[in-house]
Amino acid sequence: MSLKPRKILQVLQGQTICPPPIWLMRQAGRYLPEYRETRARAGGFLDLCYNPDFAVEVTLQPIRRYRFDAAILFSDILVIPDALHRNVRFTEGLGPQMDPISADEIALLKGDNVLDHLNPVIETVRRLRDELPEETALLGFCGAPWTVATYMIAGKGTTDQAPARLFAYQYPNQFGFLLDLLADISADYLVAQIDAGADAVQIFDSWAGILGEQEFDAFAVKPVARMIASVKARRPGAKIIAFAKGAGLLLKDYRQKTGADAIGLDWTVPLNFAAELQKDGPVQGNLDPVRVVAGGNSLDDGIDRILQALGNGPLIFNLGHGITPQANPDHVTALVNRVRGFTA
Amino acid sequence: MSLKPRKILQVLQGQTICPPPIWLMRQAGRYLPEYRETRARAGGFLDLCYNPDFAVEVTLQPIRRYRFDAAILFSDILVIPDALHRNVRFTEGLGPQMDPISADEIALLKGDNVLDHLNPVIETVRRLRDELPEETALLGFCGAPWTVATYMIAGKGTTDQAPARLFAYQYPNQFGFLLDLLADISADYLVAQIDAGADAVQIFDSWAGILGEQEFDAFAVKPVARMIASVKARRPGAKIIAFAKGAGLLLKDYRQKTGADAIGLDWTVPLNFAAELQKDGPVQGNLDPVRVVAGGNSLDDGIDRILQALGNGPLIFNLGHGITPQANPDHVTALVNRVRGFTA
Numbered sequence: 001m002s003l004k005p006r007k008i009l010q011v012l013q014g015q016t017i018c019p020p021p022i023w024l025m026r027q028a029g030r031y032l033p034e035y036r037e038t039r040a041r042a043g044g045f046l047d048l049c050y051n052p053d054f055a056v057e058v059t060l061q062p063i064r065r066y067r068f069d070a071a072i073l074f075s076d077i078l079v080i081p082d083a084l085h086r087n088v089r090f091t092e093g094l095g096p097q098m099d100p101i102s103a104d105e106i107a108l109l110k111g112d113n114v115l116d117h118l119n120p121v122i123e124t125v126r127r128l129r130d131e132l133p134e135e136t137a138l139l140g141f142c143g144a145p146w147t148v149a150t151y152m153i154a155g156k157g158t159t160d161q162a163p164a165r166l167f168a169y170q171y172p173n174q175f176g177f178l179l180d181l182l183a184d185i186s187a188d189y190l191v192a193q194i195d196a197g198a199d200a201v202q203i204f205d206s207w208a209g210i211l212g213e214q215e216f217d218a219f220a221v222k223p224v225a226r227m228i229a230s231v232k233a234r235r236p237g238a239k240i241i242a243f244a245k246g247a248g249l250l251l252k253d254y255r256q257k258t259g260a261d262a263i264g265l266d267w268t269v270p271l272n273f274a275a276e277l278q279k280d281g282p283v284q285g286n287l288d289p290v291r292v293v294a295g296g297n298s299l300d301d302g303i304d305r306i307l308q309a310l311g312n313g314p315l316i317f318n319l320g321h322g323i324t325p326q327a328n329p330d331h332v333t334a335l336v337n338r339v340r341g342f343t344a
Numbered sequence: 345m346s347l348k349p350r351k352i353l354q355v356l357q358g359q360t361i362c363p364p365p366i367w368l369m370r371q372a373g374r375y376l377p378e379y380r381e382t383r384a385r386a387g388g389f390l391d392l393c394y395n396p397d398f399a400v401e402v403t404l405q406p407i408r409r410y411r412f413d414a415a416i417l418f419s420d421i422l423v424i425p426d427a428l429h430r431n432v433r434f435t436e437g438l439g440p441q442m443d444p445i446s447a448d449e450i451a452l453l454k455g456d457n458v459l460d461h462l463n464p465v466i467e468t469v470r471r472l473r474d475e476l477p478e479e480t481a482l483l484g485f486c487g488a489p490w491t492v493a494t495y496m497i498a499g500k501g502t503t504d505q506a507p508a509r510l511f512a513y514q515y516p517n518q519f520g521f522l523l524d525l526l527a528d529i530s531a532d533y534l535v536a537q538i539d540a541g542a543d544a545v546q547i548f549d550s551w552a553g554i555l556g557e558q559e560f561d562a563f564a565v566k567p568v569a570r571m572i573a574s575v576k577a578r579r580p581g582a583k584i585i586a587f588a589k590g591a592g593l594l595l596k597d598y599r600q601k602t603g604a605d606a607i608g609l610d611w612t613v614p615l616n617f618a619a620e621l622q623k624d625g626p627v628q629g630n631l632d633p634v635r636v637v638a639g640g641n642s643l644d645d646g647i648d649r650i651l652q653a654l655g656n657g658p659l660i661f662n663l664g665h666g667i668t669p670q671a672n673p674d675h676v677t678a679l680v681n682r683v684r685g686f687t688a
Contacts, residue, residue: 159503162634162668169638209553209590212632212664213614214649246553248592249617270557273593288556290506294513305558320556324506 004135008070009199011282011314012239012261019342020307020315021069023139024332026322027062028074031329034061045090046082049075055124056131063136065329066336069316070137070200071128073193075121077143077204080185081152083117084109100155100163103171106178111185115192122196129197137200140193144205144244145182145223152178160210168219175219183223187230190238194231200239202264203227209246209266216250221257228259241284245321255280267320271309282314287335289319295331303335307342348479352414353543355626355658356583356605363686364651364659365413367483368676370666371406372418375673378405389434390426393419399468400475407480409673410680413660414481414544415472417537419465421487421548424529425496427461428453444499444507447515450522455529459536466540473541481544484537488549488588489526489567496522504554512563519563527567531574534582538575544583546608547571553590553610560594565601572603585628589665599624611664615653626658631679633663639675647679651686 007021029035038058042048049055059074078096082088086098101109115122129138150164151157168175190201208220224242231238243264244254255263255277265274265285277283291302306317317339323332351365373379382402386392393399403418422440426432430442445453459466473482494508495501512519534545552564568586575582587608588598599607599621609618609629621627635646650661661683667676 157503159501162637165632165634166637166670169635169642210612212611212646216612246590248612249614250612267556268554268560268592268594270593288509290509291513293510298513302556326510 006069006135006137006199008137008139008316009239011316012200012241014281014314016312016314018311018344019340020311020317021137022317022336022339023068023070023072024062024319024323025072027066027068027072028058029323030325031323031327031332032061032065033329045076046079046088049079050120052120052124052127055121056127059124059128060131063132066332067133068136068336070139071132072139072141072202073121073125073128073198075124075141077141077148077206078151079118079121080114080143080148080182080189083114083185084111086152095157096151097156098151101152101178103167103174106174109178109181111181114185115188118189118192122192125193125196125198138198139241140190140198140201141204142186142189142201144203144208144220144242145179145186145227146211146219147205147207148182148186149175149178149219150207161207164207165210165215168215179219179223180226183226184230187227190227190231190240191234194235194238200241200261201231202241202243203260205242205244205247207246208244208250209248213250216247217257220244220247221254224260225258232259241316243284251277262314262316264318265320269320271305275309275313278310278313278315282316283310284316284318286318286320289321289324289327292319292323292327292331292335295328295334299331299335300338303338307339311342312344350413350479350481350543352481352483352660353583355660356544356585358625358658360656360658362655362688363684364655364661365481366661366680366683367412367414367416368406368663368667369416371410371412371416372402373667374669375667375671375676376405376409377673389420390423390432393423394464396464396468396471399465400471403468403472404475407476410676411477412480412680414483415476416483416485416546417465417469417472417542419468419485421485421492421550422495423462423465424458424487424492424526424533427458427529428455428496430496439501440495441500442495445496445522447511447518450518453522453525455525458529459532462533462536466536469537469540469542482542483585484534484542484545485548486530486533486545488547488552488564488586489523489530489571490555490563491549491551492526492530493519493522493563494551505551508551509554509559512559523563523567524570527570528574531571534571534575534584535578538579538582544585544605545575546585546587547604549586549588549591551590552588552594553592557594560591561601564588564591565598568602568604576603585660587628595621606658606660608662609664613664615649619653619657622654622657622659626660627654628660628662630662630664633665633668633671636663636667636671636675636679639672639678643675643679644682647682651683655686656688
């Protein structure tokens with residue numbers, strides 16, 4: 001229904017748009033003073049996620065400042081374990097924590113009321129679509145089953161999520177059950193986001209990079225393929241970006257195996273490999289977020305190399321990981337202007 | 345002079361040895377009760393590194409238990425910043441810490457007395473060569489300049505060593521100076537280890553995997569190439585293993601660009617890619633250390649797949665990262681037996 005085209009959707013359909021559309025992972029975040037102000041009023045981090053007034057406000061903040069081509073729903077991948085009653089807490093300085101799940105407890109998990117619990121998030125999506133400028137795409141998202149499972153098992157983030165790797169070796173049946181459950185719940189959650197007005201959704205597999213190839217297929221590829229198949233069976237036009245951070249060489253057939261429309265690339269993906277991947281469809285990425293802290297020549301050089309390598313194909317410009325609290329908001333302005341000044 | 349061949353040296357010369365020789369990164373470590381006992385007597389971790397009596401003892405412990413084909417000097421990559429007076433501390437549960445270095449302080453670093461400071465480590469190497477069985481190779485090691493620099497800049501380990509990446513963007517000249525200094529000091533240190541009796545040396549670039557391709561070339565490849573060229577210019581027969589953890593696709597020409605004789609592979613390296621790399625020379629790796637915690641089928645499967653993929657070429661069997669404190673010593677026995685039972 002939009003008269004002004006949403007450029008990110010055009011790219012997700014395979015078109016090359018020049019200059020490429022841009023948004024930044026974690027663009028509604030601590031680097032923005034207005035975010036910090038709202039966050040202080042909201043209370044805890046999950047209070048912010050579950051309060052549509054606050055969540056809509058922080059989602060819109062970076063759009064007002066930078067006119068990004070997409071807004072991304074303000075939420076967190078760990079609302080799913082929270083909805084599964086895993087007692088998720090966000091404590092300043094400690095990162096996310098929850099009750100570690102045991103093999104025995106997995107069989108008792110019930111996904112029945114997850115969407116009721118997440119209703120405030122869906123309400124946020126609905127309101128956002130009403131409030132966003134017509135040309136701004138709205139992205140929903142969720143975590144990939146593997147990444148969410150790593151937190152559920154360790155009860156927190158660790159250096160290399162070894163607790164989940166060990167659990168997967170020791171309890172393959174229970175672990176497979178958990179991944180399937182998370183895939184099915186997450187697919188329902190994405191469908192609800194799409195029905196509420198999300199133009200496209202992204203699946204974050206932040207811990208994909210610590211898996212051996214066999215485990216990558218079993219724990220990262222298959223559950224994401226299951227999710228995507230489930231979403232697309234119900235919403236055939238849905239557009240899905242899959243971001244398997246750190247997957248490197250294993251990205252080669254990730255798009256084909258998962259059924260994702262676009263694949264996100266982290267900053268370690270070499271640009272000539274990225275260009276190969278782009279021959280099969282849209283890619284998104286992949287500026288080192290630290291360059292946005294540094295600014296100046298290192299920022300400009302990083303941008304230019306991506307545009308030169310990938311700007312003549314279907315590209316959504318983004319960082320290779322979330323923007324950091326240390327990023328300078330003026331550097332983001334410089335980034336957006338430089339990308340928008342690109343001519344093929 | 346050895347009558348009994350040191351199999352790892354044969355592999356480093358390009359030979360295929362069946363079954364392949366085996367050692368484990370961090371094989372002298374906390375998973376062994378006898379190590380924990382010695383460690384408790386030694387005091388702090390650095391006291392253990394700098395006391396040849398203790399360091400020799402813990403280096404020999406896994407050789408007595410498992411008859412690994414190589415002993416690796418017990419030490420730490422952070423003895424270099426310690427020798428540079430960065431106040432290195434190892435505090436239980438906190439990981440290594442040191443005084444973070446500023447851009448201004450880098451120019452003041454002096455490498456003059458580093459080898460004096462490290463003399464106890466060299467003494468350990470000398471004694472080890474005398475005490476080891478004739479057929480057991482002795483490996484020396486050091487950290488790669490990039491990895492050591494990341495700790496010197498952050499003052500500790502972080503999730504993705506972003507402080508060093510930022511520093512490198514902001515202070516390229518000082519950062520380049522630091523890498524060169526570390527490369528030159530480390531080359532001297534490796535030469536001293538070789539002269540004291542190390543049969544080969546390994547360079548650990550544990551944080552290579554968080555670099556973009558341009559930075560990988562500048563910060564990981566070039567300093568390691570500089571080190572290797574320096575060592576080989578002085579000790580032409582020296583054999584060097586380079587281990588760039590997490591480098592993925594960028595391993596493709598790592599051997600050729602650095603001049604390493606063998607390349608270490610972490611557990612995320614796909615085995616068919618590993619087999620490609622093996623066509624150019626020996627490889628080392630790459631069992632997921634978590635499998636040694638899990639034991640059973642997951643251990644056996646992991647071993648068998650590596651042997652099948654790489655056992656018919658020059659291979660040093662190893663883990664894809666250091667063995668963890670949670671590893672079961674009996675699983676290590678099973679691992680060694682299974683590798684030694686391999687027939688091509």
